[in-house]
Amino acid sequence: MFREKIGTKDFYHMPREYQELLTRVLTIQADCEIGGPHVYGARWLLDAPTADDMHRLSRIIGEEIDHFRKMDRLLKDIHGDGTHLLYKDNSERYLDAFKVTEVPTWAEVAVFCFLVDRVGKYQVMEFVDSTYLPLNEALPGIISEEVGHIGYGHVKMKELCGYGKGRREAQEALNRWYPLALDMFGRSESRRSERYIEWGLKRRTNAEARRAYIEEVNLLIVELGLDVPDEKKGRLYL
Ligand SMILES: [Fe+2]
Numbered sequence: 001m002f003r004e005k006i007g008t009k010d011f012y013h014m015p016r017e018y019q020e021l022l023t024r025v026l027t028i029q030a031d032c033e034i035g036g037p038h039v040y041g042a043r044w045l046l047d048a049p050t051a052d053d054m055h056r057l058s059r060i061i062g063e064e065i066d067h068f069r070k071m072d073r074l075l076k077d078i079h080g081d082g083t084h085l086l087y088k089d090n091s092e093r094y095l096d097a098f099k100v101t102e103v104p105t106w107a108e109v110a111v112f113c114f115l116v117d118r119v120g121k122y123q124v125m126e127f128v129d130s131t132y133l134p135l136n137e138a139l140p141g142i143i144s145e146e147v148g149h150i151g152y153g154h155v156k157m158k159e160l161c162g163y164g165k166g167r168r169e170a171q172e173a174l175n176r177w178y179p180l181a182l183d184m185f186g187r188s189e190s191r192r193s194e195r196y197i198e199w200g201l202k203r204r205t206n207a208e209a210r211r212a213y214i215e216e217v218n219l220l221i222v223e224l225g226l227d228v229p230d231e232k233k234g235r236l237y238l
């Protein structure tokens, strides 16, 4: 297993597989960062239920755009470029969760932060102490902001669960997003996921990270008094 720490200059001396995997993982991460605002931004930014929510949502969107910028800078350092990811159609996103275009209720935004941003935190936590130092340096700010997004989603979920219509909409949104969130971890049987670990670009297999996520989030769903959706509904989940 490769465990040395390398910088941008060393990148070009690394084997082709390392170069390809790092470029790929940064591209997917950049795509996910900008993918969230494309799902709910246009519909909800100026239609959030209160000025506080509008303000918070605008900050979340600003932070996601900044996470994109950080990933894009890392890509540009290694002669990549994520600019095309800024404007592409949702249908062309890497992960199904970001292909969604209809976000009919405010509860979906709450569930998105509660579930999808939580996966986002898991994704970036995989890079902690990676073999690519410039990536490691970008992580603390991103992680603490993701924790904020998740916390906001959790608070909004608690609010929704306090009254009948809110609870129903939260459950419906949860049923819809839960399998999409689990699929974000990728296939359980993935050779590539083993290669990422081999090169020190991820810490856990897709299945391990997904399992940890399920344990964390299911407890919270039960605490909210909601039903845990069927985890087997995920398309890639095995
Ligand atoms: Fe993010």
Ligand SMILES: [Fe+2]
Residues within 6 Å of the ligand: 064, 117, 120, 145, 146, 149
């Ligand atoms: Fe986020």
